[in-house]
Amino acid sequence: MxxxxxxxxxxxxxxxxxxxxxxxxxxxxxxxxxxxxxxxxxxxxxxxxxxxxxxxxxxxxxxxxxxxxxxxxxxxxxxxxxxxxxxxxxxxxxxxxxxxxxxxxxxxxxxxxxxxxxxxxxxxxxxxxxxxxxxxxxxxxxEIKALYLPKLVSGQWNGTMNLTEAQAGSDVGALRTKAEPGGDGTYAITGQKIYISWGDNDATENTCHLVLARLPDGAEGTKGISLFVVPKFLPDADGNPGVRNDLSVVSLEHKLGLHGSPTAVMEYAGAKGWLVGEPHKGMRAMFTMMNNARLGVGGQGIGVAERAFQHALAYASDRRQGVTPLGATAIIDHADVRRMLLTMQADVFAARAIALSCAVAIDMETATGQAAWAARAAFLTPIAKAFGSDTGVRVADMGVQVHGGMGYIEETGAAQFTRDVRVTAIYEGTNGIQAMDLVSRKMMDEGEMAYVILDEIEAEAQAVRADLPDLAEPLLEACAALRAGTDWIVQHPAEDRFAGAVPYLAAFARVLGGQAHLKAARVEGGARLALARFYMARMLPEYAAKLAEARAGAAGLYAADVRAMAR
Known part of the structure; x- marks a missing residue:
């Protein structure tokens, strides 16, 4: 469709x-x-x-x-x-x-x-x-800005991000790629990188790689990493692609999905590169790109979820099978199919609202320079990435289920969404890493930003308590529970926080989604109000189970021996 x-x-x-x-x-x-x-x-x-x-x-x-x-x-x-x-x-x-x-x-x-x-x-x-x-x-x-940015902005050249190595996945500090000073302001980059999205192509004049590597005097770990721009073709005196640099595509990854996207294994054999930022401060510069990508990856999940929902809705509206409470009509009128479609629709709306709220905070930080907006953007970024991509995975999977057996057949198209979106929960920092970031670095303020956001949600729910009690009351109850869960998180050591990080993030996202549905229902009523009621009654209550898991602590995880039961 x-x-x-x-x-x-x-x-x-x-x-x-x-x-x-x-x-x-x-x-x-x-x-x-x-x-x-x-x-x-x-x-x-x-x-x-x-x-x-x-x-x-x-x-x-x-x-x-x-x-x-x-x-x-x-x-x-x-x-x-x-x-x-x-x-x-x-x-x-x-x-x-x-x-x-x-x-x-x-x-x-x-x-x-x-x-x-x-x-x-x-x-x-x-x-x-x-x-x-x-x-x-x-x-x-x-000099680098003047040379590279006009070409990247015009789209004549495309850009990539080179972090991962075979032995250094999320542990970027374990990288082995080296950068040797050339004595002329350039560096010789040697090493291999994997999972490089659009590492090469035949659509652009040049591909510019941002590559993490270690200088000879770089300390071990992330504190000794520097960042370099390494083009496929070395720009000539006029800034146009000149001779080929000493880099190559070893192979393209054979992936579950995203078959149209060339994901390359890149080999750098003394390739010429230029330092970006200060020596040994590469992670700081790369995090600028990574944070941009984290919000973007959350949006990728939402985008595929939207397409999967539209695909499933069209199929369910046309497919006739069995007798529904409304008679012999399309399967959209079967209760469970209706449940799945509404779940998909409500989840996409919640995830989209969270991503756009995060984007607004980033824009306000950029425009005003205010620390409060910076803190809000930082807090919402891991939630937007993790919940957006998790929503993509859930909704695409549910889209296959709506299609029934036809969803498992490639020709219907539903399976592609599931295959394509799955990686979004993995790259730019797995969703587990996003959750750990949320309960650690993003709560170094002792949960202050979390409490500010909860105060706002509670105030909005209180304002409609008399008119929309079936929306306001469950949201207020959820906020109270999430506040208590946040208290628990900030009062416990890192190992307990990390053990419950993923469910805590999911609970927070569920409550943020409730806030978005409440705001929309106040404005539009009608179908939007009905969708908000569906969310509050059937999806918001997930927060309770998630918070119970979040507060379980780490002891039970390490008391159980997963290897013993596998023998």
């Missing part, structure tokens, strides 16, 4: 739920009012619906391939990438000084989600470039 961008939902969320007006009220983003943003999103939607969406299934079937050292994209992907680049969507938040649109990341989050819905394998390319652009803007020298 075809894809339709959820423009009405973006409009509702931005006007009445996440606070786009706050962003538009700043001097930095004064032109990003709701009307202007709606026009921008409409243009992006047209491209996604008409150009990118038709590439999704054929790209999955054909896949990217490596032929005689050259990476070939599936048919139509080069044209799709050009449509993205020519529309400015690869550099939507980049500075105008380098040709970017300088729009809020709130707008970029919606555009990126639409592109992910349309064709996730292709969307990865502009998402990676956006992150590299931000990292270079913040940390690179003026």
């Amino acid at each position: 075809s894809y339709r961008a959820p423009l009405a939902e973006y409009d509702l969320l931005m006007r009445h739920v996440v606070g786009l007006d706050l962003v538009a009220g700043t001097e930095r983003f004064g032109e990003a009012n709701a009307e202007t943003v709606a026009t921008i999103l409409s243009e992006a939607a047209r491209m996604c619906e008409q150009v990118l969406a038709p590439l999704n299934a054929p790209g999955d079937r054909e896949g990217a391939r490596l032929e005689n050292g050259v990476v070939r994209l599936p048919e139509g992907f080069a044209e799709g990438y050009r449509a993205v680049a020519e529309g400015g969507w690869a550099a939507i938040t980049a500075s105008e000084a380098y040709g970017g649109l300088a729009l809020p990341i709130t707008v970029a989050t919606a555009v990126n989600e639409m592109m992910a819905s349309a064709c996730l394998s292709l969307q990865i390319a502009p998402l990676m470039s956006q992150g590299q652009i931000e990292a270079l803007e913040h940390h690179a020298s003026d």
